[in-house]
Amino acid sequence: MLIGVIADDFTGASDIAVTLSKGLEGEGGLRTTQYLGVPQQPAEEQVEAGVIALKSRSLPAQEAVQQSLAACEWLLQQGCAQIVFKYCSTFDSTDAGNIGPVLDALAQRLAARNVIVCPAFPAMGRTLYQGNLFVHDRPLNESGMEHHPLTPMKDADIRRLLSRQAKTRVSHIGWQQVVQGSETLREILQDQTDEETQLVVVDALSDHDLTLIGIAAADEKLISGGSGIALALPHNFISARKAQGNNSEFPAIKGSSAILVGSCSGATRGQIEEHQKQHAVLAIEIEDVMAERIDADDLVDFILTHQDRCPLIYSSGDPAVVKQAQQQFGQHNISQRLDRLFGDTARKLVLEAGIQRLVVGGGETSGAVVSALNLGSLQVGSEIDPGVPALFAQGERPLALALKSGNFGRRDFFSHALNVLAGSTH
Ligand SMILES: Nc1ncnc2c1ncn2[C@@H]1O[C@H](COP(=O)(O)OP(=O)(O)O)[C@@H](O)[C@H]1O
Numbered sequence: 001m002l003i004g005v006i007a008d009d010f011t012g013a014s015d016i017a018v019t020l021s022k023g024l025e026g027e028g029g030l031r032t033t034q035y036l037g038v039p040q041q042p043a044e045e046q047v048e049a050g051v052i053a054l055k056s057r058s059l060p061a062q063e064a065v066q067q068s069l070a071a072c073e074w075l076l077q078q079g080c081a082q083i084v085f086k087y088c089s090t091f092d093s094t095d096a097g098n099i100g101p102v103l104d105a106l107a108q109r110l111a112a113r114n115v116i117v118c119p120a121f122p123a124m125g126r127t128l129y130q131g132n133l134f135v136h137d138r139p140l141n142e143s144g145m146e147h148h149p150l151t152p153m154k155d156a157d158i159r160r161l162l163s164r165q166a167k168t169r170v171s172h173i174g175w176q177q178v179v180q181g182s183e184t185l186r187e188i189l190q191d192q193t194d195e196e197t198q199l200v201v202v203d204a205l206s207d208h209d210l211t212l213i214g215i216a217a218a219d220e221k222l223i224s225g226g227s228g229i230a231l232a233l234p235h236n237f238i239s240a241r242k243a244q245g246n247n248s249e250f251p252a253i254k255g256s257s258a259i260l261v262g263s264c265s266g267a268t269r270g271q272i273e274e275h276q277k278q279h280a281v282l283a284i285e286i287e288d289v290m291a292e293r294i295d296a297d298d299l300v301d302f303i304l305t306h307q308d309r310c311p312l313i314y315s316s317g318d319p320a321v322v323k324q325a326q327q328q329f330g331q332h333n334i335s336q337r338l339d340r341l342f343g344d345t346a347r348k349l350v351l352e353a354g355i356q357r358l359v360v361g362g363g364e365t366s367g368a369v370v371s372a373l374n375l376g377s378l379q380v381g382s383e384i385d386p387g388v389p390a391l392f393a394q395g396e397r398p399l400a401l402a403l404k405s406g407n408f409g410r411r412d413f414f415s416h417a418l419n420v421l422a423g424s425t426h
């Protein structure tokens with residue numbers, strides 16, 4: 001294994017996994033496997049990039065640090081020369097963490113001097129300029145992310161956010177320096193090396209900028225960012241002839257399907273609206289979940305009786321509905337109950353009812369579903385939409401998955417994803 005990634009949620013893990021497996025256009029990427037939690041056994045020999053999916057974004061900071069360090073140890077044992085800490089391209093976190101505390105701990109473990117911090121993901125409109133993060137034409141704190149149920153983002157200045165979370169000093173490399181090229185950037189990074197470790201927020205507006213940054217970071221032991229930071233990392237290993245590259249083929253799975261959605265993001269709510277125009281959709285009311293008036297058997301029943309209409313079940317609400325539910329029940333209680341409900345439903349659907357194509361909307365929700373299925377590891381297939389690959393779990397009966405970040409995906413994402421998992425290229 002050459003590159004090891006520690007991802008703080010499951011959709012984020014598949015986002016960076018597909019970036020590594022794709023590589024730069026015309027060049028190809030690395031043989032990539034996504035692990036669900038820290039594996040108990042060594043990786044298979046042919047794996048060149050290993051992505052460990054944690055569900056650590058919303059844990060207490062100390063637990064997130066412990067899990068991230070455990071993931072780091074396993075990746076180092078597999079021989080990784082470079083570790084990447086992957087967080088959200090909207091920098092999802094709070095003043096208590098977890099991005100800062102995890103970076104502090106990883107930097108110390110790896111004795112890294114300059115740790116790049118770059119959440120930019122231009123394909124999804126996330127750009128970083130003068131240390132401030134934008135989502136398309138809005139600053140992060142006006143992008144809708146200020147309403148996120150778990151990590152409301154109320155500041156767009158990554159330097160300021162990170163300084164509140166991390167003990168390590170925070171510095172900045174501006175876009176005007178990035179565009180001077182990889183060589184200059186490498187020199188700037190090396191010049192910044194003094195005794196003190198630094199978290200270096202680096203601006204990026206385009207994939208070209210990210211490519212320059214990735215090439216400049218070829219020798220860095222620790223890098224961090226959204227999936228965009230990994231764009232050029234396969235190139236570093238392929239051009240140094242250390243990697244064989246990715247030439248895997250994946251099955252088309254046409255079996256029965258289910259779509260489970262817990263994300264409350266604007267993009268996801270639009271996708272649900274689109275889906276219900278032609279397909280079967282069931283809304284779960286939070287009051288019913290909290291009062292245990294609805295359970296996994298009810299949801300399984302809906303999915304199985306609507307197989308001919310691409311059934312989708314969602315809990316998602318708009319910001320006003322979410323706020324009201326939070327005031328009534330507490331966000332932690334709601335998330336715990338929903339995680340359990342979606343997890344139990346997925347287990348019954350896959351293990352008992354034989355569902356073979358599963359699409360999940362939302363990072364935390366994907367974590368809950370995939371953890372309940374206890375799948376171990378997933379092979380990374382083709383990209384359904386930017387940042388969302390087809391994933392395959394081997395077992396007695398193959399299972400194809402798509403784990404969609406709340407904000408990702410085209411408007412008809414859910415039906416499109418089912419088609420791609422079934423082998424359609426449209
Ligand atoms: N109607 C709702 N009210 C309050 N919280 C909700 C509701 N529906 C889902 N949630 C919670 O909101 C969170 C959404 O997070 P996540 O699944 O990561 O989506 P995203 O990818 O958009 O961040 C989950 O913890 C989920 O349990």
Ligand SMILES: O=C(O)[C@@H](O)C(=O)COP(=O)(O)O
Nearest residue numbers: 011012015088089363405406
């Ligand atoms: O970087 C991103 O935006 C995604 O890969 C990601 O981490 C998504 O998180 P969720 O929005 O919680 O799914």
